[in-house]
């Protein structure tokens with residue numbers, strides 16, 4: 464099939480690659496949407512794009528600085544938002560990582576809060592309850608104790624009971640969950656606050672000023688309930704009024720998750736994920752084509768177990784590969800393999816071709832050239848043979864002497880090699896023993912010469928023989 468102009472040579476694996484990674488990115492977005500983490504991730508993605516642009520334009524210092532900022536920002540995300548990340552991960556079940564759209568706002572059980580607040584007021588237990596809306600609170604609230612518990616009247620009463628170690632500070636309620644307790648809120652610096660407002664009330668005013676959260680205070684001294692929203696301070700007269708205000712706040716939160724709005728938001732997010740991954744994929748897999756030559760060792764497979772490889776014309780081959788610069792740079796040696804099958808090999812010489820399907824390459828890398836294109840591989844059945852050893856003399860004795868006798872110890876040796884090779888070998892020679900300079904008999908120790916390197920001596924046999932020789936005066940008649 465002729466590939467489209469947009470996607471020259473795009474394989475089904477490439478499409479699967481893009482779709483799979485886009486889906487993973489989309490799932491991350493779904494998990495973290497609405498939190499500050501996602502805003503930071505988007506900021507990092509934009510920095511990364513700027514960095515790529517700077518690299519392409521050759522802006523050395525900008526790209527270098529961007530890289531540093533990206534690394535620092537990634538660390539900052541993990542450190543600053545560790546509670547938010549933990550709370551997202553802990554409140555989701557395994558299935559929701561891969562499927563489904565978690566409701567961003569589970570409706571806050573207003574009646575439970577109203578009932579608990581009035582019970583706290585009746586018992587004169589001081590309380591500070593925060594109901595966040597859209598903005599994350601990490602930047603303004605000093606995190607207290609992460610608390611993953613379903614909201615209930617009993618839970619709220621026990622948190623603010625004096626004997627509890629976490630009764631100091633604020634409790635944060637998200638949807639139907641208590642997510643944090645003993646949190647420290649920023650104190651307001653306003654100087655027009657009523658005289659009876661101590662630090663609890665001042666902390667409530669401070670948070671309401673700096674976020675869109677609604678804060679409820681139960682006064683320990685007077686048992687009064689006050690609600691703080693933006694710069695408003697609402698003295699609550701009865702539970703009906705509190706119920707109304709909380710419902711308005713919860714309704715606003717739920718509205719933000721309206722179906723139409725949500726579908727629109729998720730469709731745009733899915734689109735952006737798909738476009739980003741496609742962009743990354745193309746810049747990664749289809750960047751400027753780069754060539755590289757690798758020397759790869761050859762692996763032989765499927766050899767008849769009775770036979771051995773006695774020699775091969777090369778132990779490695781040179782592969783010329785092409786692909787995008789980033790893919791070429793990321794090749795690991797274990798990803799490139801040349802595996803030659805010897806299942807049709809016969810004893811003796813075999814010409815084994817190195818074709819494309821004997822070479823394993825990482826995805827996205829193309830083979831341009833192989834050198835050599837075939838290997839001469841010598842296989843044979845290994846056998847043993849005992850052969851005679853002969854001394855190899857070189858040079859000449861002084862004129863008046865002749866070699867009377869030469870004895871080798873041992874005079875036979877067992878060698879191991881391919882049956883075809885051994886058929887032709889009856890004698891093994893010593894290395895050259897120079898005759899020049901010999902004037903008397905003697906003994907010398909010399910090595911053996913094993914002609915083809917594939918021949919070996921039997922296990923334990925020494926590669927040296929002793930040569931005992933005698934010389935005598937040449938008879939006058941033979942000179």
Ligand SMILES: Nc1ncnc2c1ncn2[C@@H]1O[C@H](COP(=O)(O)OP(=O)(O)OP(=O)(O)O)[C@@H](O)[C@H]1O
Pocket residue numbers: 589590591630631632633646647648649650659660661662663664665666681682683684685
């Ligand atoms: N910055 C803060 N963040 C969260 N909670 C705080 C903060 N400052 C004080 N608190 C809470 O307020 C309590 C002290 O309340 P304090 O009596 O000073 O305030 P108040 O406004 O007079 O309240 P109350 O009417 O209940 O006495 C502390 O024990 C603590 O639980």
